Amino acid sequence: MTDAVIPPAVLRNLSDKLYEKRKNAALEVEGIVKSLAAAGDHEKISIVINLLTNEFTASAQANHRKGGLIGLAAATVGLTSDAAQHLSQIVPPVLESFVDQDSRVRYYACEALYNIAKVVRGDFIIFFNRIFDALCKLSADSDPNVQSAAHLLDRLVKDIVTESDQFSIEEFIPLLRERMNVLNPYVRQFLVGWITVLDSVPDIDMLGFLPDFLDGLFNMLSDSSHEIRQQADSALSEFLQEIKNSPSVDYGRMAEILVQRAASLDEFTRLTAITWINEFVKLGGEQLVPYYADILGAILPCISDKEEKIRVVARETNEELRAIKADPADGFDVAAILSIQGGNYRVSGRLLELKHCTGYQPF
Template sequence: MAADALSIIPGAVLRNLSDKLYEKRKNAALEIEGIVKQLAMAGEHERISAVISLLTNDFTYSPQTNHRKGGLIGLAAVTVGLTSEAAQHLEQIVPPVLNSFLDQDSRVRYYACEALYNIAKVVRGDFIIYFNKIFDALCKLSADSDANVQSAAHLLDRLVKDIVTESDQFSIEEFIPLLRERMNVLNPYVRQFLVGWITVLDSVPDIDMLGFLPDFLDGLFNMLSDSSHEIRQQADAALSEFLQEIKNSPNVDYGRMAEILVRRAGSTDEFTRLTSITWINEFVKLGGEQLVPYYADILGAILPCISDEEEKIRVVLSCHVYCVVCACSG
């Protein structure tokens, strides 16, 4: 297969693809794009697969940095050349690009972001089957040590968000376990990334984020005590939006979330305690019989707030405590 590919792509093009100069690599990629376009028009998909294998094995997996850079721009060029027929080759194209996000060289990681961006622009919704792997990679890249890689990852992230919001193939059920796992990460860049995704997905009418709120509610509450004001603000805004949705929804799993709120009401962080009690107060008014099994725990969590060491907590929560005690006693 490699020999076949060598007969398809001129040697001079392959040499330029691994040149240290970006312009030479870019021009070589444009030639590869044109060659693949001709092969696609002729229905020569086996030969296209041979070209992809060559770019993957001899370039993206090469020990030489410039080869790896060239392989990435080459794979993106193949996708552009294939246009509407690219989907059938994604299984070959996407994995080596994702693998390059782990490269020790920051420039290779940068070009991996650029390559995946150009691939995603071509295939759009066909990209969704790789969403969890792409999300996981972007999650790590959001905290990359190189500012240029972070910037490139942000551009890719915005494009992926656009694709997901317009796609009917996205599976929230498959995504939630990954989100739940990542919510435990403490890195501030990752936390901003996660809240951003939660907010975007919640804005899509066909995606029921509220139904899965118990899976990531604790993670959002954990962010209320972050050292970054911006992260606390973003988490609070997301929680406020979800609480409003809860008030307007007839189907809410109050029980699972009540357990989280009871635990968070005992937080050492003032803002977290305040938010928890506010939620508990609303839950008692809305949850009805669902919350009866949790009344004892709820009372045990909020009664200490009457004598909270923080005066602000005592003043603000006094009304909430009274309402909850009345509901639980009635």
């Protein structure tokens, strides 16, 4: 049955060691599938795809696997507008090839999915989670050629996602969150790239999910790579600007992260964290009342920091914090404030004041 659909000579060439022969055989497959699609014979098309999967991409021979991948891409090109109904057969074997032990097979898997994606565009969003996971791993591949191929595929996937109305940010965030503390520099660049791209899409609310990956971005500020530090800082600066322009922000969850990062051993991380805290105190006002004790605990060490920029921002933040009227009914915890540094509030020769705290007598 298979031989009747694809000539034996084409099948032999599809597994040839020479790329040109495999490529020419793939063109033959494209033509065959195009004719079958025009005739509406999707049963035979499924037979062709199963053959390419079972006899080629699942083969123990690397050249067979390479031929199977280029064949699946060619079949997709031949299907054109009919490709969507066969994606459940076509895409999985390509994704499985991303972890092949042979780097050339991984390379051709990137090439195949790139060509498949160009044909089906938004229809393959249903595989996005698996594709994102694969791209994340390939971004740190040991073979530079595979890395380059993965970067090209990544750019195309980003283009498709930004123009698609089927992409789910709610499903994407858990994938992002669980990878944000990875230390590999290539993966970090990959993740920041996705954060930046998605944040630029008007219909995607990345700011609303910022607490889920904010700590990971702060973690990258101390990376040994200047480029990664710069990319993380740029992303954080953009988000802070968005926060300033947003009418509704969840300051609480992020305040907890900032308080921890204000105690970082890395100077740039401390400065960024205390700068964010300063803006939060200005913007969040009474929303931050339950976090006053933690914020104060973060500010006090920074007031005497060895870095002048940090000292200046910390002192300004302290003044802003003192100017906010706080009420125990709003969650203002006097006992927690008093416990900071054992009740010692003498900083730079001045006593911190709680004069605006309703029901509490100032020192």
